[in-house]
Amino acid sequence: MSSEVEICNLALAHLGDSATVASIDPPEGSAQAEHCARWYPVARNSLLELQEWHFATTRTLLAELVNPFPQWQHAYARPADCLKLLAILPSDATGDVAQTFPTDCLNPGFAPQVCTIYTPAEFAAEIDATTGNQIILTNQANALVRYTRAVTDTSKFSPLFTDALGWYLAGYLAGPVLKGETGVNVGRAMKAEALAMLSAAAVSSANQGSRQQVHAYPWSR
Secondary structure (H helix, E strand, O other), X not given: OOOHHHHHHHHHHHOOOOOOOOOEOOEOOOHHHHHHHHHHHHHHHHHHHHOOOHHHEEEEEOOEEOOOOOXXXXXXXXXXXXXXXXEEEEOOOOOOOOEEEEHHXXXXXXXXXXXXXXXXXXXEEEEOOOOOOEEEEEOOOOEEEEEEEOOOXXXXXXXXXXXXXXXXXXXXXXXHHHOHHHHHHHHHHHHHHHHHHHHHHHHHHHOOOOXXXXXXXXXXX
């Protein structure tokens, strides 16, 4: 897997730079290293937030807080490494889609059993005006959150994410490296190239798992 420095040099190479940066933490002293140290984390986190990446998706139980908003039944602390909230679920949820029904409705002749699949709960992400902390408001008790986390370990990146990040970072570096109108135009082209890759990356990431959906239709009852 590529290191942070290798991804930075990939981005610089897209701009026609010699791409010989050796360190960005701390920056080695070159202008290119300074620019990479500044823009690499911005590009990485932005790209992580744009899409649900399998390597950056996790789930955990939420820590409940004193609820300052009576419109919601529960308030929780947002995980510190959370970039994007994906779903709020019951603590014992095994999936993200819902229905509870007797399975004999779908399979006549079998012994009745109850099948439960959960629905994500409604929620709102806000700032507590008193503490300044990020909170999650929901009516779900004992809530579990599924979210995109800020992954910094490049060994966890998928190859397609690494490739897209090289183009996306090039979009941020084009301005300071190439400067002027040329830098602006090339930066737009680099980001457009990265975003074009996201559709292929989305398919690959989605194929890393599957979700079974079971539906009970009124006529079947």
